[in-house]
Amino acid sequence: MLGDMKNEENNTKKWGGDPSRFINKISVEEDCLDLPYTQAILSRANGLPVEVIPSRSYPLFTSPYPESLQDGKRHLLLARNLGRFFKPCPATREYRCCDYQVLNIGMNCPMDCVYCILQAYLNNPHLSFFVNIDQMFDEINAAFAAEPDRFWRIGTGEFTDSMAIDRLTGLSPLLVKFMAKQKKAVLELKTKSAAIGHLAELDHQGRTIVAWSLNSPTVMAREELRTATLAERLAAAAQCAEWGYKLAFHFDPIIYHPDWQQGYSETIRQLYEAVPKEAIVWISMGALRFLPNLKKIAVKRFPNSRFFHEEFVIGLDNKSRYFRQLRVDLYRHLYDELQKRKADHTAVYCCMESDEIWQDVFGYKPEDKGGLAAILDRAATYDYSPIKK
Numbered sequence: 001m002l003g004d005m006k007n008e009e010n011n012t013k014k015w016g017g018d019p020s021r022f023i024n025k026i027s028v029e030e031d032c033l034d035l036p037y038t039q040a041i042l043s044r045a046n047g048l049p050v051e052v053i054p055s056r057s058y059p060l061f062t063s064p065y066p067e068s069l070q071d072g073k074r075h076l077l078l079a080r081n082l083g084r085f086f087k088p089c090p091a092t093r094e095y096r097c098c099d100y101q102v103l104n105i106g107m108n109c110p111m112d113c114v115y116c117i118l119q120a121y122l123n124n125p126h127l128s129f130f131v132n133i134d135q136m137f138d139e140i141n142a143a144f145a146a147e148p149d150r151f152w153r154i155g156t157g158e159f160t161d162s163m164a165i166d167r168l169t170g171l172s173p174l175l176v177k178f179m180a181k182q183k184k185a186v187l188e189l190k191t192k193s194a195a196i197g198h199l200a201e202l203d204h205q206g207r208t209i210v211a212w213s214l215n216s217p218t219v220m221a222r223e224e225l226r227t228a229t230l231a232e233r234l235a236a237a238a239q240c241a242e243w244g245y246k247l248a249f250h251f252d253p254i255i256y257h258p259d260w261q262q263g264y265s266e267t268i269r270q271l272y273e274a275v276p277k278e279a280i281v282w283i284s285m286g287a288l289r290f291l292p293n294l295k296k297i298a299v300k301r302f303p304n305s306r307f308f309h310e311e312f313v314i315g316l317d318n319k320s321r322y323f324r325q326l327r328v329d330l331y332r333h334l335y336d337e338l339q340k341r342k343a344d345h346t347a348v349y350c351c352m353e354s355d356e357i358w359q360d361v362f363g364y365k366p367e368d369k370g371g372l373a374a375i376l377d378r379a380a381t382y383d384y385s386p387i388k389k
Helices: 001-011 037-042 133-146 171-179 219-223 230-241 260-274 293-300 324-339 355-362 373-378
Strands: 025-029 050-053 076-078 086-088 101-102 127-130 153-154 187-190 207-215 246-254 282-285 347-350
Touching: 025 037, 086 133, 101 133, 127 260, 133 153, 133 230, 153 373, 171 187, 171 207, 187 246, 219 230, 219 260, 230 246, 230 260, 246 324, 260 324, 282 324, 282 373, 324 347, 324 355, 347 355, 347 373
Parallel strands: 025 050, 025 076, 076 127, 101 153, 153 187, 187 207, 207 246, 246 282, 282 347
Antiparallel strands: 086 101
């Protein structure tokens, strides 16, 4: 299976960094079919086969989960979200969380990263997108009204990629226009794609931060299938900066592999050569960590990948993690490289790590500077104006 997927990854030029083009079928729950938003999505489907299915049923696949993920990632299901759209990030109390708020727009994505935690977190293969967006905006408005003095940092990239199917859904301009009216909130759109077309010429008022996950060139080429290349991601980021968007980048998961120092240094070098440092509000670092069941699933799906066979220890959150000293070595190397190039206002932080790791890497704990949430709130309000060419 992996060999076929690698061959497909090697042909990504024809996809232009837009993984929505890997979708080959759409299913629509019948109680969603007449929604104007659903019809707008179908109008952008460019001849893809569409089937209407009974509500609260699921498309059938010939193979069991997780083998069915291969087909499920190509099969878009338009459905109603019967739960909450807007909720806190599912963090753990043992490690420092940034008080992020998750906007759940769908589940799964058409890209296929070997390390993706969703393989173990989800129990079905469907690439789902929620079309009852009126309810979504009602929830956000209610939350803002209930805590009018709070500053909100919101992201859509927890259970799916924020932009991977935006060519079809057209959700990003709706969110950007909504957020432009908010005075005490920012939205982060996090992606491994280069599908930014819908972000052009929007009056975003600096309230949307466009973010990319980055890794070493080796990891991106071998372990992040059907994703945009590093060059495509950085070109998209540079374009967004030119449009006046603030940017963020996430080195997560940082993966130990041969020549990892050179690999991550090269990515950081290319990042700062491509993107104006003034546009970057924050950069996160998170070493590889995973649920116990993920290794079993990923090794079966991707037998040629080797990084799951390193030594790990069970952390306080019951996830497998590298030993402490290796995590510190990984973080220190990236932090040293970033310190050489970053703007003073750019916040560099560790995602889901202990105070002890923070002290070893940065020389301080989050609480020494008001807490991680406060650090990122300050970074989010930095006033970025692009230099006119």
